[in-house]
Amino acid sequence: MIIARKTTRDLNEAEDVNAVELSGIHIAFPLQGGGTYEAVGETNLVVSDREFVAIVGPTGCGKSTLLNATAGLLKPAQGQVRTFAKPLSGLNKHAGYLFQQDSLMPWKTAIDNVAIGLEVAGTPRRDALEQARVWLGKVGLAAFADRYPHMLSGGQRKRVGLAQVLIRHPKILLMDEPFGPLDAQTRLIMGDLLLDLWSADRKAVMFVTHDLDEAIGLADRVIIMSAGPSSRIIGNYTIPLARPRNMADIKSEPQFHDVHREIWNALKEEVLKGYRQSEEVRP
């Protein structure tokens, strides 16, 4: 049994301080005709500092909702969000959030979009731009600094978004299907880029995706959520694959297949049920 084994992480000096602790979280939305819709029911999740956690689940199961609660954009109906041992109030200042939708400011150039996070924190513009240039280089867009978002491809926009978030050095990185709209090839490249940047200073990551391959390839731990309403965590798997990893190569390793098969066998029913449900709900 590869999967059931507990992780022995070699880089955990701050073992006792968890980056994120969701305890007894319920998230509900008011419905238009009165009453409430419970998107997420009774959920407990702990993400250690420097840990990469992927959250997988069918469409519409409340994965994004969980991230929004962690970010402080959404207040859970019940339960508590703690971040670095402190209860969260307001926005989570430790968190950087890469959204699923296009969220760059379309009226700012790539470099201005990257620099803005520093500027609003009081860094002089010149320094902010200098650092932004470095970060654009890290995501491979040094030559595109003066382009506006509409002049960039979908993948390039995501890279700018990544630089925009990482330049502030957040201790927690929240990513909501960040590579969702991209084609398969670009997803692999973006995955490798993310792993590269992450391994430099290992932040805690919560990475939401519906792609099990992507989750296994990237993460230390894969969390599986059930279909909504009142979706909850139904699986928690440690991924024993060695780092550094390469997104394209890792898929040909036998260990990857073992892990994949095991998770898939355990969850096939639930996941398929979820997809069926979300198909039915869809107009």
Next chain:
Amino acid sequence: MNRLTLISLQILVAVVTLVFWHIASTTTLIGNPKTISFFFAEPLAVGKRMVQWFMEGSIWYHLGITLTEAALAFIIGSLGGVIIGFWFARKPLLAAVFDPYVKAANALPRVVLAPIFALWLGLGIWSKVALGVTLVFFIVFFNVYQGVKEVSPAVLSNARMLGMNERQLLRHVYMPSALSWMFSSLHTSVGFAVVGAVVGEYLGSAAGLGYLIHEAESVFDVTGVFAGMFVLMGFVILVDWLVTLVENRLLVWRPRTSVISSR
């Protein structure tokens, strides 16, 4: 079709129209030239009148007055529209309370206000400016209001997560979004500023292009009316061209395809 052919064809349309107009008003080919030229004037006489105006220099004074009125109407109306639009968009209760009154005020055809403004503000430029302001204000107001309301929620959440406070959100998110909506209606609002000025002059004044046309009309000087119309047309085209230049500069971040060049 290449550019040269297009321009040649465009010029051809003007030439054919002018020649037809000239023939109709000077020969018996279509009807009695006296009658036709009484109602439609003669192109050569119209041209001569325009040349005369510009040679004498009297037209510059009238153009200057109309331009001043339109510019003031545009500036005051835009400022008011931006401020009130912002204020309403950020205070939904206020917007809800005033909603029927804003709609009612906007429903009123502005021309009927001209006599009241003349009464209040006299026959000088300010009654014309006021008329232009009532036209420009609502266009800018609605666009700014919409611009603030329609900021993409993803962009807004992202800006918040990047650490912006309310003031920074206003400056980096709401303001650019609102201004982009305002600039995209720049042609319309500038056009209405000119309309306000000219209509105001037409209804009662002592200077400006509207006054010039009205004066000519009151003595059945059709040549003067047409000459005034052509000068006005040229003036508006020039202003419109300047607006396009400004717009291209300000909205450089927008995809080219979404810039609508027609009015």
